[in-house]
Amino acid sequence: MAPAPQGFRQSMAWLHTWCGLVCGWLLCAIFLTGTLSVFREPITRWMEARPSAATVPGAAGGASDAALQAAAGHLAAHGAGARFWRIELPREPGDALRLAWPPAAGARGGPQTAALDPASGALLPAPWGRRTEGGRHFMTFHYTLHGGVPGYWLVGWLSVGMLVALVSGVVVHRRIFADFFTFRPAKGQRSWLDAHNATAVLALPFLFMIVYTGLAIFYTSYLPWPLRAVYGADGAAHGRFQQELTHQSPPMRRARSGTAAPLHGLAPLLAQAQALTGQPPRLVVVEQPGDAAMVVRIHTRASGDPRTLHQAVGSVAFDGVDGAVLQVQRPLAGATPASAQAHGVMAALHLAHFGGWTIKWLYFFSGLAGTAMMATGTILFGIKRRRKVGKEAGPATPWAYRAAEALNVAALAGTAVACIAYLWCNRLLPADLPGREAWEIRGFLCAWLAAALHAACRPAARAWAEQLSAAAVLCLALPLLNQWTTGQQAWRHALAGDWQQAGVELVALGFGVALAWGAWQVRRALRKGIPG
Protein backbone atom coordinates (compact mmCIF):
# COMPACT_ATOMS: atom_id res chain seq x y z
CA MET A 1 0.00 0.00 0.00
CA ALA A 2 1.98 2.99 -1.25
CA PRO A 3 1.41 6.26 0.59
CA ALA A 4 -1.36 8.39 -0.89
CA PRO A 5 0.27 10.23 -3.79
CA GLN A 6 0.01 13.96 -4.43
CA GLY A 7 -2.30 15.46 -7.03
CA PHE A 8 -6.09 15.21 -7.11
CA ARG A 9 -6.46 12.61 -9.86
CA GLN A 10 -3.67 10.43 -8.49
CA SER A 11 -5.09 10.54 -4.99
CA MET A 12 -8.52 9.61 -6.35
CA ALA A 13 -6.97 6.72 -8.32
CA TRP A 14 -5.26 5.47 -5.16
CA LEU A 15 -8.51 5.80 -3.19
CA HIS A 16 -10.50 4.03 -5.92
CA THR A 17 -8.07 1.09 -5.95
CA TRP A 18 -7.90 0.51 -2.22
CA CYS A 19 -11.41 1.51 -1.17
CA GLY A 20 -12.77 -0.55 -4.06
CA LEU A 21 -10.67 -3.58 -3.14
CA VAL A 22 -11.31 -3.56 0.62
CA CYS A 23 -15.05 -2.91 0.28
CA GLY A 24 -15.39 -4.89 -2.95
CA TRP A 25 -15.13 -8.41 -1.51
CA LEU A 26 -18.10 -8.19 0.83
CA LEU A 27 -19.95 -5.86 -1.56
CA CYS A 28 -19.78 -8.62 -4.20
CA ALA A 29 -21.59 -10.98 -1.85
CA ILE A 30 -24.03 -8.22 -0.80
CA PHE A 31 -24.73 -7.39 -4.45
CA LEU A 32 -25.20 -10.95 -5.62
CA THR A 33 -27.59 -11.79 -2.76
CA GLY A 34 -29.38 -8.46 -3.30
CA THR A 35 -29.81 -9.31 -6.98
CA LEU A 36 -31.31 -12.68 -6.03
CA SER A 37 -33.57 -10.91 -3.49
CA VAL A 38 -35.37 -9.23 -6.40
CA PHE A 39 -36.99 -12.63 -6.91
CA ARG A 40 -37.32 -13.52 -3.21
CA GLU A 41 -41.01 -14.38 -3.53
CA PRO A 42 -40.60 -16.86 -6.41
CA ILE A 43 -37.57 -18.35 -4.59
CA THR A 44 -39.65 -18.75 -1.41
CA ARG A 45 -42.45 -20.40 -3.38
CA TRP A 46 -40.01 -22.79 -5.01
CA MET A 47 -38.30 -23.62 -1.71
CA GLU A 48 -41.55 -24.18 0.18
CA ALA A 49 -42.64 -26.56 -2.62
CA ARG A 50 -46.19 -26.60 -1.31
CA PRO A 51 -48.78 -28.78 -2.96
CA SER A 52 -51.63 -26.84 -4.54
CA ALA A 53 -54.74 -26.04 -2.44
CA ALA A 54 -58.21 -25.21 -3.78
CA THR A 55 -58.98 -21.71 -5.11
CA VAL A 56 -61.95 -19.59 -4.02
CA PRO A 57 -62.74 -16.98 -6.69
CA GLY A 58 -64.83 -13.93 -5.82
CA ALA A 59 -64.50 -13.90 -2.01
CA ALA A 60 -62.73 -10.89 -0.44
CA GLY A 61 -59.35 -12.21 0.67
CA GLY A 62 -59.68 -15.40 -1.39
CA ALA A 63 -61.09 -17.59 1.41
CA SER A 64 -64.62 -18.90 1.95
CA ASP A 65 -66.79 -18.11 5.01
CA ALA A 66 -66.45 -21.69 6.17
CA ALA A 67 -62.65 -21.55 5.94
CA LEU A 68 -62.49 -18.28 7.92
CA GLN A 69 -64.73 -19.76 10.61
CA ALA A 70 -62.60 -22.87 10.73
CA ALA A 71 -59.50 -20.64 11.06
CA ALA A 72 -61.01 -18.74 14.01
CA GLY A 73 -62.06 -22.05 15.59
CA HIS A 74 -58.60 -23.60 15.18
CA LEU A 75 -56.91 -20.52 16.67
CA ALA A 76 -59.34 -20.43 19.62
CA ALA A 77 -58.70 -24.13 20.30
CA HIS A 78 -54.89 -24.06 19.96
CA GLY A 79 -53.84 -20.45 20.44
CA ALA A 80 -55.77 -19.45 23.59
CA GLY A 81 -53.70 -17.03 25.66
CA ALA A 82 -51.43 -16.02 22.74
CA ARG A 83 -50.64 -12.31 22.39
CA PHE A 84 -52.00 -12.28 18.83
CA TRP A 85 -53.25 -14.51 16.02
CA ARG A 86 -52.20 -14.06 12.44
CA ILE A 87 -54.14 -15.26 9.41
CA GLU A 88 -52.35 -14.90 6.08
CA LEU A 89 -54.81 -14.92 3.20
CA PRO A 90 -54.04 -16.73 -0.09
CA ARG A 91 -51.94 -14.56 -2.40
CA GLU A 92 -51.73 -16.68 -5.53
CA PRO A 93 -54.11 -19.35 -6.80
CA GLY A 94 -53.32 -22.59 -4.99
CA ASP A 95 -52.07 -20.92 -1.78
CA ALA A 96 -53.41 -22.15 1.56
CA LEU A 97 -54.90 -20.08 4.37
CA ARG A 98 -51.96 -19.87 6.78
CA LEU A 99 -52.32 -19.39 10.52
CA ALA A 100 -49.58 -18.43 12.97
CA TRP A 101 -49.57 -17.58 16.66
CA PRO A 102 -46.82 -17.16 19.27
CA PRO A 103 -46.57 -19.76 22.04
CA ALA A 104 -48.55 -18.87 25.20
CA ALA A 105 -46.72 -16.72 27.75
CA GLY A 106 -44.12 -18.81 29.58
CA ALA A 107 -44.06 -21.59 26.97
CA ARG A 108 -40.88 -22.12 24.92
CA GLY A 109 -40.38 -22.56 21.20
CA GLY A 110 -41.01 -20.66 17.99
CA PRO A 111 -44.31 -19.58 16.47
CA GLN A 112 -46.98 -22.25 15.97
CA THR A 113 -48.38 -22.63 12.48
CA ALA A 114 -51.16 -24.41 10.62
CA ALA A 115 -52.47 -24.41 7.06
CA LEU A 116 -56.16 -24.64 6.08
CA ASP A 117 -57.83 -25.28 2.76
CA PRO A 118 -59.22 -21.87 1.70
CA ALA A 119 -62.41 -23.44 0.27
CA SER A 120 -63.46 -26.11 2.79
CA GLY A 121 -61.50 -24.98 5.84
CA ALA A 122 -60.14 -28.52 6.30
CA LEU A 123 -56.82 -28.73 8.14
CA LEU A 124 -54.04 -29.50 5.64
CA PRO A 125 -51.32 -31.99 6.62
CA ALA A 126 -48.40 -30.47 8.54
CA PRO A 127 -45.81 -29.47 7.54
CA TRP A 128 -47.58 -27.86 4.58
CA GLY A 129 -44.58 -27.66 2.27
CA ARG A 130 -41.07 -27.10 3.57
CA ARG A 131 -40.52 -24.68 6.41
CA THR A 132 -37.90 -22.26 5.13
CA GLU A 133 -36.65 -18.71 5.20
CA GLY A 134 -36.72 -18.97 1.41
CA GLY A 135 -35.79 -15.85 -0.54
CA ARG A 136 -35.92 -13.77 2.67
CA HIS A 137 -32.59 -15.38 3.62
CA PHE A 138 -30.91 -13.66 0.65
CA MET A 139 -32.50 -10.36 1.67
CA THR A 140 -31.47 -10.70 5.33
CA PHE A 141 -27.92 -11.60 4.30
CA HIS A 142 -27.97 -8.68 1.86
CA TYR A 143 -28.47 -6.07 4.60
CA THR A 144 -27.09 -7.75 7.75
CA LEU A 145 -24.72 -10.51 6.51
CA HIS A 146 -26.56 -12.59 9.18
CA GLY A 147 -24.44 -10.66 11.67
CA GLY A 148 -27.18 -8.91 13.67
CA VAL A 149 -26.65 -5.27 14.59
CA PRO A 150 -22.85 -5.24 13.90
CA GLY A 151 -23.50 -6.81 10.49
CA TYR A 152 -26.17 -4.21 9.76
CA TRP A 153 -23.73 -1.39 10.54
CA LEU A 154 -20.97 -3.06 8.53
CA VAL A 155 -23.25 -3.10 5.47
CA GLY A 156 -23.93 0.62 6.09
CA TRP A 157 -20.20 1.47 6.20
CA LEU A 158 -19.55 -0.62 3.09
CA SER A 159 -22.35 1.25 1.29
CA VAL A 160 -20.69 4.59 2.02
CA GLY A 161 -17.42 2.98 0.88
CA MET A 162 -19.15 2.07 -2.37
CA LEU A 163 -20.35 5.67 -2.85
CA VAL A 164 -16.74 6.80 -2.34
CA ALA A 165 -15.44 4.19 -4.81
CA LEU A 166 -18.07 5.19 -7.40
CA VAL A 167 -17.32 8.93 -7.21
CA SER A 168 -13.54 8.41 -7.24
CA GLY A 169 -13.97 5.95 -10.13
CA VAL A 170 -15.84 8.55 -12.18
CA VAL A 171 -13.06 11.08 -11.45
CA VAL A 172 -10.35 8.58 -12.49
CA HIS A 173 -12.03 7.49 -15.71
CA ARG A 174 -12.06 10.84 -17.42
CA ARG A 175 -12.83 9.26 -20.77
CA ILE A 176 -15.81 7.52 -19.23
CA PHE A 177 -18.13 7.75 -22.22
CA ALA A 178 -15.49 6.83 -24.79
CA ASP A 179 -14.35 3.92 -22.59
CA PHE A 180 -17.84 2.49 -22.70
CA PHE A 181 -17.45 1.86 -26.44
CA THR A 182 -13.98 0.37 -26.08
CA PHE A 183 -13.68 -3.35 -25.72
CA ARG A 184 -10.53 -5.26 -26.52
CA PRO A 185 -11.32 -8.93 -25.92
CA ALA A 186 -8.72 -11.59 -25.10
CA LYS A 187 -6.02 -9.03 -24.33
CA GLY A 188 -5.45 -9.95 -20.69
CA GLN A 189 -5.28 -6.95 -18.42
CA ARG A 190 -6.76 -4.53 -21.01
CA SER A 191 -9.83 -6.74 -21.44
CA TRP A 192 -10.46 -6.85 -17.71
CA LEU A 193 -10.17 -3.05 -17.51
CA ASP A 194 -12.53 -2.62 -20.48
CA ALA A 195 -15.04 -5.02 -18.94
CA HIS A 196 -14.79 -3.15 -15.61
CA ASN A 197 -15.41 0.19 -17.35
CA ALA A 198 -18.22 -1.08 -19.58
CA THR A 199 -20.23 -2.71 -16.76
CA ALA A 200 -19.62 0.29 -14.47
CA VAL A 201 -20.77 2.88 -17.04
CA LEU A 202 -23.71 0.75 -18.14
CA ALA A 203 -24.95 0.34 -14.59
CA LEU A 204 -23.68 3.64 -13.12
CA PRO A 205 -27.07 5.40 -12.65
CA PHE A 206 -28.48 2.18 -11.23
CA LEU A 207 -25.51 1.73 -8.88
CA PHE A 208 -25.75 5.27 -7.48
CA MET A 209 -29.51 4.90 -7.06
CA ILE A 210 -29.38 1.48 -5.43
CA VAL A 211 -26.66 2.27 -2.90
CA TYR A 212 -28.16 5.64 -1.97
CA THR A 213 -31.72 4.35 -1.57
CA GLY A 214 -30.32 1.38 0.36
CA LEU A 215 -28.90 3.79 2.93
CA ALA A 216 -31.99 6.01 2.78
CA ILE A 217 -34.34 3.15 3.70
CA PHE A 218 -32.72 3.08 7.15
CA TYR A 219 -32.05 6.83 7.46
CA THR A 220 -33.38 7.14 11.01
CA SER A 221 -31.21 4.20 12.17
CA TYR A 222 -27.96 4.93 10.33
CA LEU A 223 -28.17 8.67 10.95
CA PRO A 224 -30.47 9.29 13.94
CA TRP A 225 -28.72 12.54 14.94
CA PRO A 226 -30.86 15.08 13.00
CA LEU A 227 -34.00 13.47 14.42
CA ARG A 228 -32.53 13.58 17.93
CA ALA A 229 -31.44 17.20 17.54
CA VAL A 230 -34.98 18.27 16.67
CA TYR A 231 -37.26 15.82 18.49
CA GLY A 232 -35.12 14.79 21.46
CA ALA A 233 -33.55 11.45 22.36
CA ASP A 234 -36.44 9.83 24.26
CA GLY A 235 -38.13 6.64 23.05
CA ALA A 236 -41.24 8.44 21.77
CA ALA A 237 -39.27 10.89 19.56
CA HIS A 238 -39.50 8.71 16.46
CA GLY A 239 -43.27 8.39 16.87
CA ARG A 240 -43.70 12.17 17.13
CA PHE A 241 -41.56 12.63 13.99
CA GLN A 242 -43.56 10.07 12.00
CA GLN A 243 -46.84 11.62 13.09
CA GLU A 244 -45.78 15.13 12.03
CA LEU A 245 -44.41 13.78 8.75
CA THR A 246 -47.39 11.67 7.67
CA HIS A 247 -50.24 13.40 9.58
CA GLN A 248 -51.50 9.93 10.49
CA SER A 249 -51.98 8.81 14.04
CA PRO A 250 -49.94 5.76 15.04
CA PRO A 251 -51.80 2.41 15.16
CA MET A 252 -54.10 2.41 18.15
CA ARG A 253 -53.51 -0.11 20.93
CA ARG A 254 -55.90 -1.37 23.56
CA ALA A 255 -55.10 -2.90 26.91
CA ARG A 256 -56.44 -6.35 27.79
CA SER A 257 -59.67 -6.07 29.79
CA GLY A 258 -59.63 -9.48 31.42
CA THR A 259 -63.19 -10.49 30.45
CA ALA A 260 -63.58 -13.17 27.78
CA ALA A 261 -65.62 -12.50 24.62
CA PRO A 262 -66.21 -14.30 21.31
CA LEU A 263 -64.66 -13.15 18.01
CA HIS A 264 -66.82 -11.36 15.43
CA GLY A 265 -67.24 -13.13 12.06
CA LEU A 266 -64.24 -12.33 9.82
CA ALA A 267 -65.81 -12.52 6.34
CA PRO A 268 -67.92 -9.29 6.63
CA LEU A 269 -64.90 -7.45 8.10
CA LEU A 270 -62.73 -8.47 5.12
CA ALA A 271 -65.36 -7.18 2.68
CA GLN A 272 -65.66 -3.93 4.65
CA ALA A 273 -61.86 -3.43 4.74
CA GLN A 274 -61.73 -3.89 0.97
CA ALA A 275 -64.51 -1.32 0.50
CA LEU A 276 -62.88 1.22 2.87
CA THR A 277 -59.35 1.06 1.43
CA GLY A 278 -60.01 0.02 -2.16
CA GLN A 279 -57.32 -2.66 -1.83
CA PRO A 280 -57.63 -6.43 -1.41
CA PRO A 281 -57.00 -7.76 2.11
CA ARG A 282 -53.69 -9.57 2.66
CA LEU A 283 -53.37 -10.30 6.36
CA VAL A 284 -55.60 -10.45 9.44
CA VAL A 285 -54.09 -9.87 12.88
CA VAL A 286 -56.23 -10.41 15.97
CA GLU A 287 -54.72 -8.57 18.96
CA GLN A 288 -55.61 -9.66 22.52
CA PRO A 289 -57.56 -12.64 21.12
CA GLY A 290 -60.41 -13.97 23.23
CA ASP A 291 -60.61 -10.78 25.30
CA ALA A 292 -63.45 -8.21 25.29
CA ALA A 293 -60.89 -5.57 24.19
CA MET A 294 -59.66 -7.53 21.16
CA VAL A 295 -58.87 -5.68 17.93
CA VAL A 296 -59.03 -7.19 14.44
CA ARG A 297 -56.55 -5.37 12.21
CA ILE A 298 -56.82 -6.10 8.49
CA HIS A 299 -53.83 -5.13 6.33
CA THR A 300 -54.33 -4.69 2.61
CA ARG A 301 -52.15 -5.27 -0.44
CA ALA A 302 -51.10 -2.61 -2.96
CA SER A 303 -53.39 -3.04 -5.94
CA GLY A 304 -50.50 -2.86 -8.41
CA ASP A 305 -51.22 0.32 -10.40
CA PRO A 306 -48.28 0.46 -12.84
CA ARG A 307 -48.47 4.26 -13.17
CA THR A 308 -47.39 5.10 -9.62
CA LEU A 309 -43.98 4.51 -8.11
CA HIS A 310 -44.99 4.47 -4.48
CA GLN A 311 -48.03 2.50 -3.41
CA ALA A 312 -48.86 2.88 0.23
CA VAL A 313 -50.84 0.03 1.73
CA GLY A 314 -53.76 0.59 4.06
CA SER A 315 -55.13 -1.09 7.14
CA VAL A 316 -58.41 -1.05 9.02
CA ALA A 317 -58.81 -1.79 12.73
CA PHE A 318 -62.14 -3.23 13.91
CA ASP A 319 -63.48 -3.92 17.37
CA GLY A 320 -63.05 -7.66 17.58
CA VAL A 321 -66.36 -8.26 19.37
CA ASP A 322 -68.98 -5.98 17.73
CA GLY A 323 -67.12 -5.32 14.46
CA ALA A 324 -67.21 -1.49 14.76
CA VAL A 325 -64.56 0.39 12.72
CA LEU A 326 -61.97 1.85 15.11
CA GLN A 327 -59.33 3.27 12.76
CA VAL A 328 -58.75 3.47 9.00
CA GLN A 329 -55.28 4.06 7.55
CA ARG A 330 -56.05 4.94 3.93
CA PRO A 331 -53.50 4.23 1.23
CA LEU A 332 -54.65 7.12 -1.02
CA ALA A 333 -51.64 9.00 -2.37
CA GLY A 334 -53.43 12.38 -2.15
CA ALA A 335 -54.02 11.90 1.57
CA THR A 336 -50.32 12.03 2.50
CA PRO A 337 -48.14 15.10 1.93
CA ALA A 338 -45.34 14.82 -0.63
CA SER A 339 -42.44 14.77 1.84
CA ALA A 340 -44.07 11.88 3.70
CA GLN A 341 -43.91 9.86 0.50
CA ALA A 342 -40.19 10.50 0.00
CA HIS A 343 -39.18 7.56 2.17
CA GLY A 344 -41.76 5.26 0.60
CA VAL A 345 -40.55 6.20 -2.88
CA MET A 346 -36.92 5.54 -1.90
CA ALA A 347 -37.90 2.16 -0.47
CA ALA A 348 -39.97 1.31 -3.56
CA LEU A 349 -37.03 2.27 -5.79
CA HIS A 350 -34.64 0.07 -3.83
CA LEU A 351 -36.96 -2.92 -3.45
CA ALA A 352 -38.35 -2.79 -7.03
CA HIS A 353 -41.88 -2.53 -5.63
CA PHE A 354 -43.16 -0.96 -8.83
CA GLY A 355 -43.46 -1.64 -12.52
CA GLY A 356 -44.11 -5.37 -12.18
CA TRP A 357 -41.95 -8.17 -13.57
CA THR A 358 -40.32 -6.01 -16.30
CA ILE A 359 -38.68 -3.79 -13.69
CA LYS A 360 -37.72 -6.83 -11.60
CA TRP A 361 -35.84 -8.33 -14.57
CA LEU A 362 -34.22 -4.96 -15.30
CA TYR A 363 -33.05 -4.77 -11.66
CA PHE A 364 -31.85 -8.36 -11.83
CA PHE A 365 -29.64 -7.71 -14.86
CA SER A 366 -28.46 -4.34 -13.52
CA GLY A 367 -27.55 -6.04 -10.26
CA LEU A 368 -25.60 -8.70 -12.15
CA ALA A 369 -23.80 -5.94 -14.09
CA GLY A 370 -22.94 -4.29 -10.78
CA THR A 371 -21.63 -7.58 -9.38
CA ALA A 372 -19.58 -8.07 -12.55
CA MET A 373 -18.21 -4.52 -12.22
CA MET A 374 -16.92 -5.25 -8.70
CA ALA A 375 -15.69 -8.69 -9.68
CA THR A 376 -13.69 -7.40 -12.65
CA GLY A 377 -12.33 -4.60 -10.45
CA THR A 378 -10.96 -6.89 -7.75
CA ILE A 379 -9.63 -9.34 -10.38
CA LEU A 380 -7.91 -6.46 -12.18
CA PHE A 381 -6.10 -5.61 -8.95
CA GLY A 382 -4.61 -9.10 -8.80
CA ILE A 383 -3.63 -9.17 -12.48
CA LYS A 384 -1.88 -5.80 -12.35
CA ARG A 385 0.10 -6.91 -9.30
CA ARG A 386 1.02 -10.28 -10.84
CA ARG A 387 2.83 -8.52 -13.69
CA LYS A 388 5.12 -6.27 -11.70
CA VAL A 389 6.29 -7.55 -8.38
CA GLY A 390 5.84 -4.62 -6.04
CA LYS A 391 6.87 -3.99 -2.47
CA GLU A 392 3.73 -2.13 -1.51
CA ALA A 393 3.38 -3.89 1.82
CA GLY A 394 7.11 -4.27 2.51
CA PRO A 395 8.34 -7.85 3.18
CA ALA A 396 4.74 -9.08 3.54
CA THR A 397 3.90 -8.13 -0.08
CA PRO A 398 3.79 -11.63 -1.67
CA TRP A 399 1.68 -12.86 1.22
CA ALA A 400 -0.70 -9.88 0.88
CA TYR A 401 -1.15 -10.47 -2.88
CA ARG A 402 -1.81 -14.16 -2.27
CA ALA A 403 -4.45 -13.30 0.37
CA ALA A 404 -6.09 -10.82 -2.02
CA GLU A 405 -6.33 -13.49 -4.74
CA ALA A 406 -7.81 -16.05 -2.33
CA LEU A 407 -10.36 -13.50 -1.15
CA ASN A 408 -11.28 -12.74 -4.77
CA VAL A 409 -12.15 -16.40 -5.32
CA ALA A 410 -14.07 -16.69 -2.04
CA ALA A 411 -15.99 -13.44 -2.63
CA LEU A 412 -17.12 -14.30 -6.17
CA ALA A 413 -17.08 -18.01 -6.91
CA GLY A 414 -17.50 -18.82 -3.20
CA THR A 415 -20.67 -16.73 -2.87
CA ALA A 416 -22.10 -18.37 -5.99
CA VAL A 417 -21.36 -21.83 -4.54
CA ALA A 418 -22.97 -20.86 -1.21
CA CYS A 419 -26.13 -19.47 -2.86
CA ILE A 420 -26.79 -22.60 -4.92
CA ALA A 421 -25.78 -24.86 -2.00
CA TYR A 422 -28.55 -23.14 -0.02
CA LEU A 423 -31.15 -24.35 -2.54
CA TRP A 424 -29.61 -27.86 -2.38
CA CYS A 425 -29.83 -27.85 1.44
CA ASN A 426 -33.51 -26.96 1.10
CA ARG A 427 -34.20 -30.05 -0.97
CA LEU A 428 -31.85 -32.44 0.85
CA LEU A 429 -32.86 -31.67 4.46
CA PRO A 430 -35.95 -33.70 5.48
CA ALA A 431 -39.21 -31.71 5.26
CA ASP A 432 -40.12 -32.46 8.89
CA LEU A 433 -36.69 -31.76 10.45
CA PRO A 434 -37.21 -29.42 13.44
CA GLY A 435 -35.53 -26.03 12.93
CA ARG A 436 -34.76 -26.90 9.30
CA GLU A 437 -34.91 -23.24 8.21
CA ALA A 438 -31.93 -22.48 10.48
CA TRP A 439 -30.03 -25.53 9.13
CA GLU A 440 -30.49 -24.29 5.57
CA ILE A 441 -28.85 -20.98 6.50
CA ARG A 442 -26.05 -22.84 8.34
CA GLY A 443 -25.57 -24.82 5.13
CA PHE A 444 -25.17 -21.57 3.19
CA LEU A 445 -22.62 -20.20 5.66
CA CYS A 446 -20.70 -23.51 5.85
CA ALA A 447 -20.49 -23.70 2.04
CA TRP A 448 -19.13 -20.15 1.99
CA LEU A 449 -16.55 -20.96 4.68
CA ALA A 450 -15.53 -24.15 2.86
CA ALA A 451 -15.08 -22.15 -0.37
CA ALA A 452 -12.89 -19.62 1.47
CA LEU A 453 -10.70 -22.42 2.95
CA HIS A 454 -10.45 -24.12 -0.44
CA ALA A 455 -9.39 -20.81 -2.02
CA ALA A 456 -6.74 -20.37 0.66
CA CYS A 457 -5.28 -23.86 0.06
CA ARG A 458 -5.28 -24.11 -3.76
CA PRO A 459 -3.37 -22.05 -6.36
CA ALA A 460 -5.62 -19.16 -7.43
CA ALA A 461 -6.32 -20.23 -11.02
CA ARG A 462 -7.14 -23.82 -9.96
CA ALA A 463 -9.37 -22.55 -7.14
CA TRP A 464 -11.26 -20.43 -9.71
CA ALA A 465 -11.73 -23.34 -12.08
CA GLU A 466 -12.78 -25.79 -9.36
CA GLN A 467 -15.26 -23.48 -7.60
CA LEU A 468 -16.83 -22.23 -10.83
CA SER A 469 -17.21 -25.85 -11.97
CA ALA A 470 -18.75 -26.86 -8.63
CA ALA A 471 -21.28 -24.01 -8.78
CA ALA A 472 -22.07 -24.83 -12.42
CA VAL A 473 -22.70 -28.52 -11.65
CA LEU A 474 -24.94 -27.63 -8.68
CA CYS A 475 -26.93 -25.16 -10.83
CA LEU A 476 -27.31 -27.50 -13.80
CA ALA A 477 -28.33 -30.46 -11.63
CA LEU A 478 -30.92 -28.49 -9.63
CA PRO A 479 -33.91 -29.62 -11.76
CA LEU A 480 -32.81 -33.27 -11.34
CA LEU A 481 -32.54 -32.81 -7.57
CA ASN A 482 -36.00 -31.26 -7.44
CA GLN A 483 -37.47 -34.12 -9.49
CA TRP A 484 -35.79 -36.67 -7.22
CA THR A 485 -36.77 -35.09 -3.87
CA THR A 486 -40.22 -33.57 -4.49
CA GLY A 487 -41.27 -35.07 -7.84
CA GLN A 488 -41.86 -31.54 -9.17
CA GLN A 489 -40.64 -30.54 -12.61
CA ALA A 490 -40.04 -27.09 -14.09
CA TRP A 491 -41.82 -27.89 -17.34
CA ARG A 492 -44.93 -29.02 -15.44
CA HIS A 493 -44.95 -25.76 -13.47
CA ALA A 494 -44.61 -23.88 -16.76
CA LEU A 495 -47.45 -25.83 -18.37
CA ALA A 496 -49.63 -25.07 -15.33
CA GLY A 497 -48.83 -21.36 -15.78
CA ASP A 498 -46.70 -21.18 -12.59
CA TRP A 499 -43.80 -19.27 -14.16
CA GLN A 500 -42.51 -18.23 -10.74
CA GLN A 501 -41.47 -21.73 -9.72
CA ALA A 502 -40.46 -22.71 -13.25
CA GLY A 503 -38.45 -19.48 -13.49
CA VAL A 504 -36.28 -20.34 -10.47
CA GLU A 505 -35.02 -23.50 -12.19
CA LEU A 506 -34.67 -21.84 -15.60
CA VAL A 507 -32.59 -19.02 -14.07
CA ALA A 508 -30.50 -21.62 -12.19
CA LEU A 509 -29.86 -23.36 -15.53
CA GLY A 510 -28.86 -20.00 -17.05
CA PHE A 511 -26.43 -19.39 -14.20
CA GLY A 512 -25.13 -22.94 -14.64
CA VAL A 513 -24.31 -22.36 -18.31
CA ALA A 514 -22.61 -19.02 -17.55
CA LEU A 515 -20.58 -20.51 -14.69
CA ALA A 516 -19.58 -23.52 -16.81
CA TRP A 517 -18.41 -21.16 -19.56
CA GLY A 518 -16.36 -19.24 -16.96
CA ALA A 519 -14.82 -22.45 -15.63
CA TRP A 520 -13.97 -23.60 -19.17
CA GLN A 521 -12.24 -20.26 -19.92
CA VAL A 522 -10.12 -20.51 -16.78
CA ARG A 523 -9.16 -24.13 -17.57
CA ARG A 524 -8.23 -23.18 -21.15
CA ALA A 525 -6.05 -20.32 -19.88
CA LEU A 526 -4.45 -22.74 -17.39
CA ARG A 527 -3.57 -25.22 -20.16
CA LYS A 528 -2.04 -22.50 -22.33
CA GLY A 529 -0.23 -21.05 -19.34
CA ILE A 530 -1.63 -17.55 -19.90
CA PRO A 531 -1.62 -15.57 -16.70
CA GLY A 532 -5.07 -14.05 -16.12
Next chain:
Amino acid sequence: MSRAPSTRAWLAIASRVAAATFGGYAAAALLASALAVALPHISSASRADGVLIASLSGFAFHAAAALWVFSTRSARRAWAGLAGVALACAALLAAVPAAG
Protein backbone atom coordinates in the same frame (compact mmCIF):
# COMPACT_ATOMS: atom_id res chain seq x y z
CA MET B 1 4.15 1.84 -6.45
CA SER B 2 7.15 -0.36 -5.85
CA ARG B 3 8.73 1.56 -2.98
CA ALA B 4 8.48 -0.08 0.41
CA PRO B 5 6.46 2.30 2.54
CA SER B 6 7.90 3.57 5.82
CA THR B 7 6.18 3.21 9.17
CA ARG B 8 5.43 6.93 9.01
CA ALA B 9 3.57 6.53 5.72
CA TRP B 10 1.58 3.62 7.15
CA LEU B 11 0.56 5.72 10.15
CA ALA B 12 -0.48 8.58 7.86
CA ILE B 13 -2.70 6.22 5.88
CA ALA B 14 -4.22 4.71 9.03
CA SER B 15 -4.90 8.22 10.28
CA ARG B 16 -6.69 9.15 7.03
CA VAL B 17 -8.76 5.95 7.09
CA ALA B 18 -9.87 6.74 10.64
CA ALA B 19 -10.59 10.35 9.67
CA ALA B 20 -12.67 9.26 6.66
CA THR B 21 -14.71 6.60 8.49
CA PHE B 22 -15.23 7.97 12.01
CA GLY B 23 -14.34 11.66 11.64
CA GLY B 24 -16.33 11.84 8.41
CA TYR B 25 -19.36 10.22 10.05
CA ALA B 26 -19.20 12.56 13.06
CA ALA B 27 -18.83 15.67 10.89
CA ALA B 28 -21.65 14.53 8.57
CA ALA B 29 -23.92 13.76 11.55
CA LEU B 30 -23.31 17.19 13.09
CA LEU B 31 -23.74 18.97 9.76
CA ALA B 32 -27.01 17.13 9.09
CA SER B 33 -28.25 17.88 12.64
CA ALA B 34 -27.43 21.58 12.27
CA LEU B 35 -29.19 21.60 8.89
CA ALA B 36 -32.27 19.90 10.39
CA VAL B 37 -32.46 22.51 13.14
CA ALA B 38 -31.78 25.44 10.78
CA LEU B 39 -34.09 24.50 7.85
CA PRO B 40 -37.42 25.47 9.49
CA HIS B 41 -35.89 28.88 10.34
CA ILE B 42 -34.53 29.68 6.89
CA SER B 43 -37.13 28.05 4.63
CA SER B 44 -40.78 27.03 4.58
CA ALA B 45 -39.88 23.43 5.48
CA SER B 46 -41.64 22.01 8.53
CA ARG B 47 -39.72 20.43 11.42
CA ALA B 48 -40.35 16.95 10.06
CA ASP B 49 -39.38 17.96 6.51
CA GLY B 50 -36.15 19.45 7.87
CA VAL B 51 -35.21 16.18 9.60
CA LEU B 52 -36.04 14.18 6.46
CA ILE B 53 -34.07 16.43 4.08
CA ALA B 54 -31.08 16.73 6.42
CA SER B 55 -30.92 12.99 7.20
CA LEU B 56 -31.07 12.00 3.54
CA SER B 57 -28.33 14.54 2.72
CA GLY B 58 -26.21 13.19 5.56
CA PHE B 59 -25.06 10.15 3.56
CA ALA B 60 -23.81 12.41 0.77
CA PHE B 61 -22.03 14.59 3.37
CA HIS B 62 -20.21 11.52 4.72
CA ALA B 63 -19.15 10.34 1.26
CA ALA B 64 -17.97 13.84 0.34
CA ALA B 65 -16.03 14.11 3.62
CA ALA B 66 -14.31 10.77 2.95
CA LEU B 67 -13.31 11.85 -0.57
CA TRP B 68 -11.98 15.15 0.73
CA VAL B 69 -9.95 13.44 3.48
CA PHE B 70 -8.02 11.49 0.83
CA SER B 71 -7.55 14.38 -1.58
CA THR B 72 -6.22 16.95 0.88
CA ARG B 73 -2.48 17.40 1.39
CA SER B 74 -1.89 15.77 4.76
CA ALA B 75 -3.69 13.70 7.37
CA ARG B 76 -3.33 16.56 9.84
CA ARG B 77 -5.14 18.96 7.47
CA ALA B 78 -7.89 16.36 7.03
CA TRP B 79 -8.51 16.11 10.77
CA ALA B 80 -8.35 19.89 11.17
CA GLY B 81 -10.91 20.45 8.40
CA LEU B 82 -13.33 17.88 9.82
CA ALA B 83 -12.93 19.31 13.33
CA GLY B 84 -13.61 22.81 11.98
CA VAL B 85 -16.90 21.74 10.35
CA ALA B 86 -17.91 19.74 13.43
CA LEU B 87 -17.19 22.61 15.84
CA ALA B 88 -19.05 25.18 13.72
CA CYS B 89 -22.09 22.89 13.53
CA ALA B 90 -21.95 22.10 17.26
CA ALA B 91 -21.85 25.85 18.00
CA LEU B 92 -24.88 26.39 15.75
CA LEU B 93 -26.74 23.54 17.46
CA ALA B 94 -26.01 25.07 20.86
CA ALA B 95 -27.07 28.57 19.75
CA VAL B 96 -30.26 27.84 17.77
CA PRO B 97 -33.18 26.28 19.65
CA ALA B 98 -35.09 23.53 17.85
CA ALA B 99 -38.25 24.97 16.34
CA GLY B 100 -41.28 24.10 18.44
